[in-house]
Amino acid sequence: MAAHPILDYLWIIPLLPLLGSAVNGLLGSKWANKIVNWVAIGSTGLSFLCALEAVREFFDGGQVLFRKEFFTWIAAGNFRAGFDLQMDQLTVVMVLVVTGVGWLIHIYAAGYMAHEGGYYRFFSYLNLFMFFMLILVLAANYVLLFVGWEGVGLSSYLLIGFYFLRKSASDAGKKAFIVNRIGDFGFMLGMFLLFRTFGTLDFAQLFAKAGPWPAEAMGQLGTFTIACLLLFMGACGKSAQLPLYVWLPDAMEGPTPVSALIHAATMVTAGVYVVARSHILFTHAPTAMLVVAIVGCATAFFAATIGLVQADIKRVLAYSTVSQLGYMFLACGVGAFSAGIFHLMTHAFFKALLFLAAGSVIHAMGGEQDMNKMGGLGRKIPWTFGTMLTATMAIAGIPLFAGFFSKDAILFAAFQSENGGRLLYAFGLLTALLTSFYMFRLIFLTFHGQQRFDEHKVHVHESPWSMLGPLVVLAALSFVGGWFALPAFFEGPDYFANFLAPIFAGHEPAEAGAATATHSLELILAGVAVGAALIGLGVAYWLYSKKPKKADELAKSMKPAYTTLLNKYYVDEAYAAAVVRPLLWISTNVLWKTTDVAGIDGAVNGIATGTTAIGDGVRHTQSGNTRSYAVWVVVGAIVILAVIFFWPSPGKPALEMVR
Amino acid sequence: MLSGGHLLSVLIFFPAVGALALLLLRDDDHKYIRILALIVSVVEFLFSLLLLRDVPTAVPGYHLEELAKWINDPPINYHLGVDGISMFLVLLTTFLTPISILASWQSIGRRVKEFFVMLLMLEVGVVGVFLSLDLFLFFLFWEVMLIPMALLIGIWGHERRVYAAVKFVLYTMAGSILMLVGIIWLYNATGTFDLPAIQQRLASGGLVLVPGTEMVLFLAFFLAFAIKVPLFPLHTWLPDAHVEAPTAGSVMLAGVLLKMGTYGMIRFCLPLFPQASHRAAGWVAALAIIGIIYGALVAMVQPNLKKLVAYSSVSHLGFVVLGIFAFQNISMQGAVYQMLAHGISTGALFLLVGMLHDRRHTFEISEYGGLATPMPKLAAFFLFVALSSLGLPMLNGFVGEYLILLGTYQRHWGWASWAALGVILSACYLLWSYQRVFFGDIRHEENRTVPDASAREKGILVTMAVVTLWMGIGSIFITRRTDVAAQTVIDQVDPRRPYEAAAPNGTAPRAGTVPASRVKLITAERLGTR
Amino acid sequence: MVPTNYYIILSAILFGLGVFAFIFKRNIITIFMSIELMLNAVNLAFVAFSQALGKLDGQVFVLFVIVVAAAEAAVGLGIIILIARNRQSLNVERVDLLKL
């Protein structure tokens, strides 16, 4: 079909970054950074363009699900997993976000990493990540999705451990991969169960089969519930939800662009994507939905609290990411999938921006990440400051900024949902307050007040345009990004929701209700949210800009709570003490040293030595003394005679005994 | 009966001819010895490629059969044949032999001639095992293979080589002698050593074994195979053998010899003793699962790199056994695929470990660290292989593991769930050891100057890497050929197929009825009682 | 008249005594004599049986046995002389170089 040149060759979109990665990885070591840049940025840019074209063709084709099988990858018995890609509204959003933001971040990285070693390595990894991420979002069946799923895990492992000379870095990378693996364990089992039940893992067929099934009752642990919970386990690993969130903060060991791309904008949202993708299954399993909502809400709050006291600028952002992801899951959990995806998109914009800006700050400070050693940067690096402020307002939910709309939609949906909605809402709101607090705390600490660093040591400087450009673009996006939903406030159509409607249609009670009846309520809730945001802002201002002393006094006054938060609730320590060390100890002492060496091998060698000992005994019957030998002959004679004359019932019966 | 020339005989005996030719060379012109050995093995590999052409893809039964009278009483025939499963195992063997010859190009300095002769004789034995359709012939090759391997370990091995070699032989013989008794007993029951004949009589119901007898026979065979695999409690010869063996030895051992055990299970245990296999399945699966987790955990804490890889083999082969005894087409093909994948990736791991040893003459992980700086290429290859071994999608390890677990899940969701833990653990031990070897700062000065991969090494590794990648993406090429064979075995082991009902177009969700809380309660013991 | 059994039992007793002597004596020559004693016991049995069966071949066997005994004696005494020459002792218990 010439009509859809790109759609028919959809594989071009992921392939381009792969090529870039391969070329850079194999040849880049000899090349100058410039060429590497061209390859990397060029390939991603091209794939972005292709994505745009594909989207155009998609609209052109009347927004009907496009699906194509390219080749069969695994086939055995009645199982088939193909290299099948598909394009629908959900995919459109994801693809555009991934390629677009990814491309911007590539450009940024070109400037940021300019003076780092292993330049080609970095970009090769980065492109590899793009490839896998695109596979993940374009896949038309769970197995291929799993390929991308594991692949992004791999590339995040590589990128986190990019500075492999630092033990902390390689540790973080390893941790990320293994924790993800724990999630994948559940994900695989989920796939197996789905295949066992429906005999296929292809989205189209699977959902077609699953659709007509009756939904399970709340509290019933049916196929759907188990499958969804298992899938969600994978999502938890990938999207850093409780209890598997521990890897994400450590992941900040990676270069900042990586944090921006992988650990803010794209990869970590894969979990949300999967849940949204399998919404048909989830809507059959209210129990699972509730679990998702609760976990999301809890994570959001929990991470936010930790974020309050962190001093490392990137760690603050990391915990904020975890918290925002919690929001997205909350949305999905209460059935507001489109809201979740919406927040996913806006979050991709402003969180990427935040990270990049933070990177620019760090860049300006010559690698310093501790906010207590910053301050008063506002005047020195205005661009960075401006863009970062925009992003902060977006995430804090200041009206008309992107974050405002998405967060508002989520909170509203939560408020609407039947079971435990109010509670979820309350925590969501509290989290919103905390969010705006710690974000503005970051702003004030970094850009206001007097400088807390030695002017002569670090000479602060604005970043080059290669870095500022993406900042500006993203800033614009995080401002206007939310206006899809703007009309909804004036009883107009919610473009974004309507766009995704073909997918989530009929599965979003909250949204359905939202349209008319409780419109006023929505406005009220929005107001409340804004209020919360402003309160957070105010407190932050009062504590960190008005009278800076107060913060420390506060910290001192509630020492235990403060230290607990500072040490992230000691979760890592708890895991180490409860899981890692016991496992190692058991493996070493019980399994290896005791069972293997002492037990089994000991028995084997014991048999050998025992036999030898017996042999030595036998040997000593050879006394060399003829008289003894004669006695042996006599013994033999007696034995034979005894057998012949005294053996119990010789002949047949005796034979039966041996048979 | 006889069709398609004598390709199989050629495949078996060509290396032997090559070995004889080697014997004619002078002891000291190592160059020509190496080259000749390489040529022989490569030609052998090319011959084996003909199998792909000559073996029809979707036709059940054995192909290219060769049948010749050998001994009149008892009637023992020289009966060869190949099917989808054995074909690829033969290919694996003939592929790994030149690789290991290349790998020992320089590391083998003394008694070079004997070394390559032994390697080729080993190939003879292994290929013979995979191709023989006569129980007696099978046993014969099975035993023939022992001595070259033992000598490879014992002469060119490391410090405790003698202990390892003797342990290897005695362990294996202990199993195989009982198998001989079993074979003879089976002969008494059937009056023939011919595998297809027995299978036909079993299929036609012309032969029915008493349950007790069948179980004893099954155990007689199974023990020999389980030792070879090795299955959990019988595995302790493996670490020693691997650690002490020279690189080539380890490659062949891990790559091919272990597969003989699993192959034997597929080819003999299941088809010949279906009922017994079913009765034993639970216990076997339990052992396999224990092996998977146990092997992984023990591997995780090994201070010795090579031992770590050895224990990882225990874990991986556990998957294979589990897949076989799930009696599912999917898992069976997965098992076959895992055999091949494990052969490639673990073989590559041993090659890499061997290369490290060539440079630093130690396997102790603590001796290394920060190697990524001096040798980035080797580090890259190592990571690649490690990833394939921990089952990263698009690499060969994933396909096998995934199919096994998927198929097993159809048979019994508990088994699959426990086994899947191995997926997590494999990531743990591989990445951890990789980090300790290649990442961080250099702690030992001598590591600062170690050379990166040489051209020869790069050649080997690239070959392995390409195969790994190809197997990860083009798995269909292999599964298309193993499908029928696997299905045949499934039919033989259980004509009625009680477990097949579970799979397609879900009527009633089976696992749905199982409360999720029990997922945690299921223990290996409970599995055993099923 | 004498029942054959008496002869056979007598030969058994003599045979047993021969065995006893073989183990009890230390002097090689005497031990060898005890072997001759055993052979004699056997001869007695042969003759007695041949009489009881009314067949002559038993007596023929006896002659053969005697010849064999003579041959054995010749060789045996040769060996004994050899031993006595090699290690100035006729005590069988001193001849235990080969052991274990």
Add this chain to the structure above:
Amino acid sequence: MTPQLAVFFVLAALAVAGAISLILQKHPIHSALSLIVVMVALAGLYLLLGAEFVAAVQIIVYGGAIMVLFVFVIMLLNAGVEEHTSISKMAGGPGLLLVVALGGFIAATIARSSESVQAAEQTGTLSSTRGISSMIFKDFVYPFELTSFLILVAILGATVLAQREKS
């Protein structure tokens, strides 16, 4: 108690006594002499059984040749009183017990078993040297010829073993 029986018992007692004294004698020469006693007694028994030829051979070859050979060797090696060592633990108590058990068992089994042969009365009339000779040279000519080889072996052995070193 017929005279034959009386004679039998006398001779049997003599034979057993000789055997026992063979065991008890310390000096080999005495043992040899007691062995001769046994042989003579047996010869007597052969006569009692009516096998004159065998009896004669017994006296001539055994008593005459073989025993003389023994005595000759004893003299040649002028073997003294046998030293009484008991290095062999086996041959101590356990060995002797076992031997007694064995001999006792054999004798007892024979005594208990009642077969036609054993029941047969010894008439002492079957005796014809001609018959024996014809048997040797007809039925048993082959073993007879073989014995000649045996003798050769014996001679050979004696020469090989006992000949002095030709330096």
Add this chain to the structure above:
Amino acid sequence: MFPRTIDLYRVLPELVWGSFGTLAMLLQPFVRNRNFFTVLAFVGALGGTGASCFAFRNAGPGFYGLVQSDPFSYFFHLLVGTVALLVVLAAGPYLDRERLPFAEFYALLLFATAGMGVLASAQELLTAFIGLEMSSISSYILAGYHRDALKSSESSLKYFLLGSFATAFFLYGIALIYGSTGTTMLDKMVSADPSSTLLKLGLAMILIGLGFKVAAAPFQVWTPDVYEGAPTPVTAFFSAGPKAAAFALLLRIFATVPAATHFWFWAFWLLAVLTMFAGNLGALVQTNLKRLLAYSSIAHAGYVLVAFAAVTSMAQVDSANAAPAYAAVLFYLLSYALVKLGAFTIVSQMGGAGEKHLSLDDYAGLSQRQPVVAAMLSIYLLSLLGLPVTAGFFGKFYIFKAAVNSHLLWLAVLMAVNSIIGAYYYLRVIVVMYMREPSTEAATAAPVGFPLTVNVVLAVTAIGTIFFGVMPNAVLNFILQPNLLGH
């Protein structure tokens, strides 16, 4: 009256061997040339072996049924004849080295061979006894043939004393059997009443006597000492020839006489187990290769006895199916004889002057000093171990088969266990040869010379071992025939 010529034909091998022995003996004073006797003995052995074909061509009972010329005897004539042939070739260098007279040695060898021939064909117990004595007495002398070596004379003495001790039992057995059955002809005992006490006692005595000759535990005690002490070529001869002959007689008696087949299986079962364990366990800890091989020959006697147990138990179920079991015994003896000959020949060469280098350490690194020799010895050891493509493997395989055929599973399993134990010490030798470095003085010492004759022996045995390992048909078809034992 002179025997019929046909009778002479049927015992021709014995006559040839014996007369050549006599010839050697007579010519000894006149001929100085040592090699002459080698040739003479060689011709004699060869002639006798050839004559056995002649004897077989006109098979049948000879000398009023005293002897029987049938496939069975033919097989054993060929076997012992070949053994004698090879020992003649192997012994020459040894005798040269030790400065020992040739003529008497060969004469004794030939006489012993003749005796074994008699054993193999004897159909009557007393004839068998004479044959046994011929072989035994010559063996006593041969064991002590190295006069001034203390060990040699000691082994001779022990062999002599214990041997004649056992012979007395054997003879007593004959007497009792004669008493109970009224005959000593095996074929006339068919009608004998199995339950007769005297018969049982007699058979037991015969079993004791022959058990001693074949070194069945607990009669095996003499074997290690005698084998170690005797000159190594003689040891080779012992382990191959007399043992086979004694087994032949044992088989003839206990497989053909119904009275002997019944109720006897347990005795063999027990003997087999005891013998296997005694031999293998004893060998496990040996450090002297000669002695180790001696122990191993005990173990192998045990394996053969397993086949005997199979024979006896099968014979009383249905004697028709016993044929494979006979075949197992015969084939095993063949393979075993070849291997042991070869192994001991190598030992005798490696032993050096005065047989000083017998310990395993002297073989360290042999594969580097003398690769061919090491390879040969490995072949023999692997055959003893029972690894495929060697005759030993088939031998073991048939015994297993016979045992399983007769449902003697436990015996089969015990045998399996024993082969594992055996594997250990055979491997130890291979390990020493291939995986240990030679001791310094051994490395510097000149390689031990292997004269032509010895090489011939090695070649024949090695090739035979491999050949019968790959192509056993040739022999099997012959020994599997139903009328193996003439009737």
